[in-house]
Amino acid sequence: MTAVQKRILINKIALSFSTLSAIIALAFLFWILGVLVMKGMSALNWNIFIYEGAPPGYEQSGLKHALVGQLILVGLATGIGVPLGILAGTYLSEYGKNSKLAHTIRDISDIMMSAPSIVIGAFVYAVIVMPMGHFSAWAGAIALAIIMIPIILRTTDDMLQLVPGTLREAAFALGAPKYKVIKDVVYRGAKAGILTGVLLGIARVGGETAPLLFTSFNDNFFTTDLNSAMPSLTVTIFNYAISPYEDWQQLGWAAAFILSMFILGLNILGRVILFAGKRK
Amino acid sequence: MIDKIFFNFTRFSALLILVIVAWIFVVLFNHSLEAMHTFGLDFITQDEWAPNLGKFGAKAAIIGSVISTLLAMILAVPVAMGVAIFLSEIAHDKIKSFFGLSVELLAAIPSVIYGMWGLFYFVPIIRDTFGGMGIGLLAAGIVLAIMILPFMAAVTRDAMNTTPDILKESAYALGGTQWDVIKDVIIPYAKAGIIGSLILALGRAIGETMAVTFVMGNVHKVPGSILDPTTSIPVTLANEFTEADSSLYFSSLFGLALTLLVMSFVVIAIAKFYFLRKARRA
Numbered sequence: 140m141t142a143v144q145k146r147i148l149i150n151k152i153a154l155s156f157s158t159l160s161a162i163i164a165l166a167f168l169f170w171i172l173g174v175l176v177m178k179g180m181s182a183l184n185w186n187i188f189i190y191e192g193a194p195p196g197y198e199q200s201g202l203k204h205a206l207v208g209q210l211i212l213v214g215l216a217t218g219i220g221v222p223l224g225i226l227a228g229t230y231l232s233e234y235g236k237n238s239k240l241a242h243t244i245r246d247i248s249d250i251m252m253s254a255p256s257i258v259i260g261a262f263v264y265a266v267i268v269m270p271m272g273h274f275s276a277w278a279g280a281i282a283l284a285i286i287m288i289p290i291i292l293r294t295t296d297d298m299l300q301l302v303p304g305t306l307r308e309a310a311f312a313l314g315a316p317k318y319k320v321i322k323d324v325v326y327r328g329a330k331a332g333i334l335t336g337v338l339l340g341i342a343r344v345g346g347e348t349a350p351l352l353f354t355s356f357n358d359n360f361f362t363t364d365l366n367s368a369m370p371s372l373t374v375t376i377f378n379y380a381i382s383p384y385e386d387w388q389q390l391g392w393a394a395a396f397i398l399s400m401f402i403l404g405l406n407i408l409g410r411v412i413l414f415a416g417k418r419k
Numbered sequence: 420m421i422d423k424i425f426f427n428f429t430r431f432s433a434l435l436i437l438v439i440v441a442w443i444f445v446v447l448f449n450h451s452l453e454a455m456h457t458f459g460l461d462f463i464t465q466d467e468w469a470p471n472l473g474k475f476g477a478k479a480a481i482i483g484s485v486i487s488t489l490l491a492m493i494l495a496v497p498v499a500m501g502v503a504i505f506l507s508e509i510a511h512d513k514i515k516s517f518f519g520l521s522v523e524l525l526a527a528i529p530s531v532i533y534g535m536w537g538l539f540y541f542v543p544i545i546r547d548t549f550g551g552m553g554i555g556l557l558a559a560g561i562v563l564a565i566m567i568l569p570f571m572a573a574v575t576r577d578a579m580n581t582t583p584d585i586l587k588e589s590a591y592a593l594g595g596t597q598w599d600v601i602k603d604v605i606i607p608y609a610k611a612g613i614i615g616s617l618i619l620a621l622g623r624a625i626g627e628t629m630a631v632t633f634v635m636g637n638v639h640k641v642p643g644s645i646l647d648p649t650t651s652i653p654v655t656l657a658n659e660f661t662e663a664d665s666s667l668y669f670s671s672l673f674g675l676a677l678t679l680l681v682m683s684f685v686v687i688a689i690a691k692f693y694f695l696r697k698a699r700r701a
Contacts, residue, residue: 153602161501172525255627255683260660262446262676399532
């Protein structure tokens with residue numbers, strides 16, 4: 140074998156290995172998705188949306204409590220996290236720019252983005268649940284908001300910086316005060332990007348379980364009381380999946396399916412908006 | 420006037436991040452003081468975790484965290500590298516965008532679902548193949564590997580994609596095969612970025628709770644083999660936080676949370692500030 144043939148052979152082997160690993164990875168991931176869809180679809184029925192949690196063995200048990208609880212928790216977290224994240228991102232991009240403080244905030248926030256979410260749950264437990272003396276939806280929502288802020292901050296910062304400086308200068312030249320320039324020119328220019336960041340942030344916290352385990356805790360019944368423990372899809376999945384009851388496990392799969400579709404939908408929507416915004 | 424108010428609002432929000440992070444450290448530290456005073460260094464060197472006796476040693480949880488994460492890295496890194504090479508160099512454009520998108524979407528699937536799949540589908544396979552209970556370090560490592568794979572592959576691909584085309588083209592012009600270009604041009608060029616991405620994924624794996632809680636077993640014992648059920652820091656927190664009944668128990672759990680936060684903070688900071696910053700500068 141000549142040196143060239145040898146190199147071509149090695150090339151083929153190496154590339155085959157790479158392709159093979161891609162196939163293996165995809166096979167595993169589609170296995171998971173397949174199980175999720177099959178199990179989830181077969182467990183789906185109208186009862187799930189009509190009834191709340193029931194003891195195992197009951198015909199009329201559903202996930203209404205968890206679905207509503209999930210929406211409340213994520214909604215509250217969005218209400219707290221999005222304004223703070225966008226304002227903080229605005230500060231970094233429009234006021235702080237390259238100052239030392241701005242860089243420190245960016246760095247710390249970046250680290251926070253990958254910090255273990257269960258630790259944030261422990262923190263919220265210490266500062267909210269312990270003083271209040273009981274689990275609450277507020278605590279869960281605040282834990283989720285803390286996870287959300289760094290994500291929104293980062294995308295807002297990046298997206299605002301993409302708005303050309305000349306646009307700002309043109310607005311300033313017309314005599315607009317800075318807040319007006321930001322509100323009417325910069326935000327408008329970065330609208331699609333910010334919205335994508337918000338959607339991805341919601342998708343990220345929507346799938347979080349760990350920080351809810353000991354903040355909003357769980358409840359098998361329908362509630363809208365923000366001062367009491369609140370069920371969520373994720374914690375319900377966890378509790379039902381580790382339970383020994385067949386019908387609860389079924390409900391767990393249904394919940395997992397609904398949650399995944401919700402999160403994948405948000406992710407796809409975010410990408411579509413970004414793509415459409417770019418094309419314009 | 421409004422200008423000032425708006426500016427102060429944005430500055431307040433930005434500073435809030437720093438306040439929250441500092442606050443997290445302070446709160447966790449304060450709450451773990453009791454455990455630190457009671458046990459001192461024994462807290463991380465003893466493995467006896469007996470709530471009824473008031474003894475809390477975190478060694479088993481720390482070892483469980485480290486080994487399950489290492490196991491996941493050993494399994495995931497080669498595959499993720501393969502996927503990244505496939506995505507950035509081998510696949511045709513159409514496959515690339517389909518495959519790339521599915522990898523990114525899979526990274527978004529909640530980890531609780533990976534854990535649930537692991538419990539119902541993977542644990543039985545391990546039980547039948549290797550015997551034992553099925554739940555344990557090996558199951559945790561594998562589920563963790565599958566969970567971080569999409570994220571790892573996506574960031575590694577991004578790092579590889581930073582290689583300028585002109586460098587690759589010159590190597591091809593010299594007669595290099597595709598593999599020669601990957602191994603001698605792309606990997607050396609993107610080395611810092613690739614290592615940074617891998618460590619970043621490691622940082623995520625250490626703190627991952629839900630994917631492993633299902634399959635770890637939550638047994639406070641230093642495992643004799645990777646088939647034994649054991650525990651890790653996040654698993655202990657997830658299982659025991661709502662059960663703690665004494666202030667020392669709580670304090671020990673906060674101590675665990677602090678240990679975990681410091682571990683992942685250090686790992687992520689190394690990835691971000693050493694490797695990824697170097698990659699950006701290059």
